Amino acid sequence: MKIVQSIKKFLSNIPMAGWLLGMLVAVLIEYFWGYDYISYYLGLPKIPVLFGAIIMLKDPTMIPGALAYDLVVYVLPVCIVGKASAFFTNPLAAAMEKLPLWISVLIHLCCFYGILSLWAGINDYRVLVVKLTLISIILTISINVINGYQGEFSCSHPGFMAVGAYVSSVITLFLFANDKIFGAAVLPPSLGPWLFPFALIMGGIAASVASLLVAIPSFRTRGDYLAIISLAFMFIVKSAVENINVIGGARGMGGQPDLAPLYVIFIWTMLCIWVIHNFVTSIMGKALNAVRDDEAASESMTVKTRKTKMTAFMFGAFWAGIAGGLFAHVLTYINPGMFSINRLAEILAMVYFGGLNSIVGSIVGAVSINILGEALRPLELFKWIIIPLILIFVMIFRPYGLISFREINAGKLLAARKNK
Amino acid sequence: MTMVFSSSAFCKRETVIKIGINAPLTGDIPKVGEGTKYAAQMWLSDIEKAGGLEVGGQKYKVELVIEDNESKAESAVKANTKMISQDDVLAIVGPQSSKQAVPAGEVANKYKTVMISPWSTNPDTTMDRPFVFRGCFLDPFQGPVVANFITDEFGFTKAAVLYDVASDYPKGLAEVFKDAWENKHGAGSIVAFESFTTKDTDFSSQLTKIIQSGAQVLFTPQYYNEVPLIVKQAQELGWKGPVVGSDSWGSAETVELCGEACYGQFFSSHYAAAGAKGATKDFIDRYNEKYGYIPDDVAALTWDALRLAQQAIQDAGKLTGRIDKDRQAVRDALAKITNFAGITGNMTFTEEGDPVKCAVIVKINDKGEYEFYKSVCP
């Protein structure tokens, strides 16, 4: 324990900028020497993905090698560079504090994105995992609006996702791809990246319109009816898609143009975090919490409960639709079976694991469940014993999830650190 | 780290031939995944006995990378991406069912890596994808085969179809069969075209409709876990006619679970286990001895796909150690293979990467074995 404390103390004066610099150095080390030297001399076949978890589980003899790799490439450089650079990153952070917060956040995010894309760019599998994780973050935050801030138990998220995925796919296929359904592309593919946001937003709007199917009947009364109405909605969407042969029915729909590179998804994710953060900290968000805690009382305090609930529900559905659209363009294939009970269990697991009523919690939940799911892949069936067990323990010891009802103050996070 | 080390360190890594296996070990059809895995392990032990795989006069060590695709499309995409970009596999065998093979084929083609799907019969899997091949015939071929067989064998004119609307393969094949049948017997000759949803166990309302419709034969392109229920329930509801199936019946479990209700029924398949000869019999006997049951068509097709990959690697002539070059060479060699003697029949690839091969009509005999009944060639 003493050691931990002294390490903590040792690292306490590194600001966020310092950490980022450390990460940059670590990524560069991996980029230039990871394959030829470090992994070779540690007896690893390649640069490990996901911090070597997959290698360790597949082949236990590799554990020391993979751990040593993590230490040499990530842990030590980050700590050492962070500490060594503290003398100039602290003044830098202090200078940035004088700027408006959003500029400082933007600078940090750009640096972070650069590091992330370098790290992921080493291997396309990493890129795919990062992309899907970012999409999961959007999904988890959007369901948190309904299940956390609004305190309902909605099961319709996969349905909204499906609506968004299909609507945006139909638009992009129609406009930019030569495919069997809609024939030749209407517009030159070079316009794709510029009009892609429009397709996504259409998907989001379609999802939020569809969410009225759930919202209108279920907000007539309070209670558990939303749970089954939303469940029914999910099945209705799946069954409806299966019956529309134009969009492939059960065969699914493939060949979406690849319009979702990492930076697009990163921008959308950050946008989602920012917009939802503003939403839940606005008067609307406060009203939403009031409605959750006591509907009758908030009604008497001039909160328009019905309008508040409807807006929040449609808002959550909108972002689920966006996530669905991105998902479709990452995989370039969708079928109705993807948006069913399995997906629902995954989404619920992410939001309740991460924490209710907290955007940071949602990010933590989405990232953990995604990374766990990938890292434990070599365990095959046992993966589905371990992940549920972890979740059960989280539920027992932290019933509201890991990080709930708390937000992290961005200004504090980026501030300069004093030497204690 | 100093720069003392020359980059020769990088060349010392020995070249290992890695073959990726993308199989549904968990999820809806674990038995299919199991068969895939077993066939692959058997193939690997053969290679190991021979001391490696000989390419261009040099023996290379072979490794299998077996990934679970959980019977989900996105997992199949992840598994393929991982095997190609992380494990540097030379070729991929799998995924088996079309709902995973279609999106996974997109990935394999994007990264210019050979992928052979042993069991996927959906035309989209290989269409416009030079790097994607398959080891079996296609639905557009299988549907007419079954339709012709029923017409010739029984002389029926009214057929009913029962299929899973939420599953790629049954739905596709049901539609192909419907078209083929109506081409032969005119519009309206499919008197009932009924569907259910995956995981249903009660087909009574659909079967009641089918019986009411006066159909003479029921075609159901379903998997081994549904066929026994469909056949038994049909008979309980007073169905007297034959029930005909497709290659998805070909699992050893179909008869085990169905018992006598399925005796005497026919289905189209890739190969028949009972009464097989030559290499096919060898494979069946060895598999049966090792794992304790008769291999189903998935295992046999996987075996063929692996041997195709092996043949292509050997035909490529030499391995340069540059993975992208080697993948291209393997792909070119694979496309050139003609008259490959597989245990599920001889194969020659078309432009699309689909083999031209015969279908087998299998009869389930009174001992519950899959007996060769007749063979239908394109």
Place this chain on the structure above:
Amino acid sequence: MESFTDLIPFFIQNFINALQRGSFYAVISIGYSMVYGVLMLFNFAHGDIFMVGTYIGFGIATLFLSLFAGILPGPVIFVGTVVVTMFLASWIGVFVEVAGYRPLRQAPRASAAITGLMIGIIFETGILILLGAKRLSFPPLIESVSYNVGGVYFTNIKVMIIIISLLLMLALHTFIQKTKWGMAMRAMSYDFLAVPLMGVSINIMAPLTFAIGAGLAAVAGILYGQAYPILDPYMGVLIGWKAFVAAILGGRGSIKGAALAGYLLGFIEIFVATIFPSTLRDLIAYSIILLILTFRPRGFFGMEHSTKLRL
């Protein structure tokens, strides 16, 4: 569909089919409804408790058949299997309550629901690991005999399923209405907070409720194995969700409502597939449920009180 006289057997046939299907939904959703009524939580593990019960029933049936086949008549073995399975499966219910839900008594209900979902996944995977990928076939305990009455086909198994389900529900109804335990359960579903103050221990009531629900689900499992003899580790998922729909459709804490809603669900499924093209079955069936809830927002027999999430 030639004429009206042909339609009558056709209708009766579907009616019997729907009764059988509805029986399963009814019995399983009762277990759901009891837990929902007494503890106010969605027991998402219930479908998988049903699955585990079916597997236990399979084990017991196989054991009994190997010991007593030919010595004892089929119905005796059947009853023995039912009794032993019920007993064993009840303990599964108790285990789920004590291990999964008890630590979460004070937690929000949604967390308990997630725990249930996860316990269910553990059960599914555990069975898959224990028994491998092979599907199992439930041994027929009673010789199936088919009858054909005027073009309507049914088997003795079908009749047995319908009757036993009704008897089970009747027994449960009697238990709830006539015994002290039943009274306590009804009281809890009426006022969850006041009952513990009256000296009813919630730590006894909760496992008891789970045990009864699990026992019922296991009997449903054995009957299910007789009707649809293919066991699969994921068999409980869909039926669990459907039972969940039925339980809430019936109204909170209403056993009668849950049973009725279960039958209704069976009838909707069968008759929608009969009247409309069967590809649209799910679409129409769930739309009907949506409509019902729009016009009867409290379900059939739901009580008038706010069901607030205890967040």
